[in-house]
Amino acid sequence: MARKKHNKPKKPKYATYSDRIFDSPEPQKRQPxxxxxxxxxxxxxxxxxxxxxQLVAQDFDEDISDTAVEEVAPWQRDLAMDYAGIDDESRDYWDFKEMRNDRKKDFAKMREAREGRATHAQEREDEVERVLFLQQLNRERATYDIYSAEYVRSWGEREVDSRPDMYIVARVFAARVVQCVELKGTHARIHLDRDFDIELEPFAMPDRAGSSSIDVEMLEFDGYVTISFIDRFRLKLLIPRDVAYEHVPTGIPETIEFVGISREFKDKRTRREAKEREEATRKRKQAEEWERREREYSPKDSWFEMDHPEGWWAQNRGF
Known part of the structure; x- marks a missing residue:
């Protein structure tokens, strides 16, 4: 009977871990x-x-799409170069990266300066637009309260209307039996008294204020009324004295000057002034409340009342 051959255990190639390390081939260097x-x-x-x-800063412009700077600390650069190996290629890469970051910083500064100039230009544009808005007349409908100190004084003891006004409308429809006919031009009516008004002939209203004054004829009286639009909300009127008075007082000039302020402007100013008064009242009451709460330390007050969160001092100060 043949003897069975026993398989002997294979001897390991490396006896120890250190033998395997020193005998292993040198690992290939990984390309960064x-x-x-x-x-x-x-x-x-x-x-x-x-x-x-040499390279200049403008050489990096072609590849820069954003100005986000990749901040790299010196120790991070040294560590990366040690890991990848200090060679000319790695040194050039980090030099180029630093130059590229400097160029990004230049772009960020230029963009910030450009935004500042654009903001300044926008402010100037808004300023001009506000002026143009004030010059654009309300061609649809406007009511002006008109004032004249000379006109009021000339009435003496006679009772007069306290709110004379001038009503301007760009389009007026005249009622007809069959249809409504649109009357061309701008129409205006001046109320000097509760029982007396002046209707003007249709006239061509200017697009903007500040232009030369216009003379508008009256429907029921001879002569004309001179209108000067100062801005969107203000105007001046020159009305003949023979029209303004039924009986002309002595010493009155040939024309009476009135100034007009738009009710739209007065309403806005009234709302703004009301808000300012409310804000001033709120601040005054708040200051009075704090002044009432503030007081000098009194020896009669206990430590609990003055220093404890549940004491009088903390509770009344709103803590």
Whole structure:
């Protein structure tokens, strides 16, 4: 009977861990990852070197799409170079990266300066637009309260209307039996007294204020009324004295000057002044309340009342 052959255990190739380490082949050096902009800059730097030139900041503009700077601390750069190996290629890469970050900072400063100039220009545009808005007349409908100190004084003891006004409307429809006929032009009616008004002929209203004054004829009286639009909310009127008075007092000039203020403007000003008064009242009451709560420390007050969160001092101060 043949004897069975026993398989002997194989001897390990390395007796110890250190033998395996020292006998193992040298690992291949891993190539570091480079961004997409690096090959172009590297080739450009090499061509410049043959020409005796160096890279400039503008060479990095082609690949810069955003101005976010990749901040790299010096120790991070040294650690990366130690890991990848200190060679010319790694040194060039980090130099180029630093130059690129400097260029990004330049772009950020230029953008900030540009935004500042744009903001300044926008403020000037808004200023001009506000002026133009004041010059644009309300061509649809407007009511002006008109004032004249000379006109009021000339009445003496006679009772007069305290709110004379001028009503301007760009379009008036005249009622007819069959249809409504649109009357062309701008129409105006001036109320000097509760029982007396002046209706003007249709006239061409200017688009903007500040232009020369216009003379508008009256429907029921001879002569004309001179209108000067100062801005969107203010105007001046010159009305003949023979029309303004039924019996002309002595010493009255040939024309009476009235100034007009739009009720739209007065309403806005009234609302703004009301808000300002409310804010002033609120601040005054708040100051009075704090002044009432503030008081000098009194020896009669206990530690609990003055220093404890549940004491009088903390509770009344709103803590």
């Amino acid at each position: 990852h480079r961004p997409s902009w690096y090959p172009r800059i590297s080739a450009l730097a090499e061509s410049r070197m043959y020409e005796g030139l």
